[in-house]
């Protein structure tokens with residue numbers, strides 16, 4: 084029996100170009116997957132508000148994972164059976180794995196006081212400041228600030244100070260991951276836990292599935308470890324992140340170009 088592919092994908096630096104946020108190079112592949120009804124699950128540090136823009140533009144209605152696994156958003160009725168979720172919000176069923184943003188902020192303010200290191204997160208910045216830091220336009224910067232489960236830090240400076248902050252984050256029971264650009268501070272969630280929850284739901288829906296995940300950075304490791312076929316695209320400069328897990332496919336091509344090649348090699352040529 085042919086297994087049904089389900090694709091999990093990181094956004095920044097993977098489906099989206101790291102500098103321009105363009106998915107143009109991957110568009111034909113996305114259209115091909117849509118025509119084959121292959122689910123495309125965004126699994127990103129980006130917020131719900133940010134991901135909703137891309138979902139609409141790309142006409143993707145599949146579930147999505149926000150803020151490094153902070154929550155899974157599933158359109159009402161997507162899975163034709165009852166399953167456990169924490170709340171209904173707008174038109175979604177929401178499975179929450181993270182802790183609320185305001186709680187993360189409280190802990191970070193405490194850490195700033197305790198360590199005396201004056202680091203800053205998106206919550207300390209105006210939308211204009213986030214826009215200039217991230218190369219996003221103002222509307223996109225506002226969506227990036229609409230955080231529910233995760234805080235993004237622009238952690239730069241003396242390595243010893245950075246280490247003190249990161250140690251304090253761990254000591255306070257929070258986690259951090261390095262994405263393509265920033266340090267994200269979260270609760271006990273990661274991309275892998277959220278990915279596994281959706282894999283279980285897809286198994287219930289479709290029976291035999293073949294799971295694929297595409298990423299570029301260390302924060303993708305839990306997602307890549309959760310699937311049958313993990314794929315790494317190249318980073319700017321043409322190198323791959325140093326990740327070593329079984330069956331890892333390193334595809335040629337930076338960001339969305341590698342994404343397109345992964346779909347071609349794995350789906351179109353029948354590996355899955």
Ligand SMILES: [Mg+2]
Nearest residue numbers: 095096263300
């Ligand atoms: Mg990335």
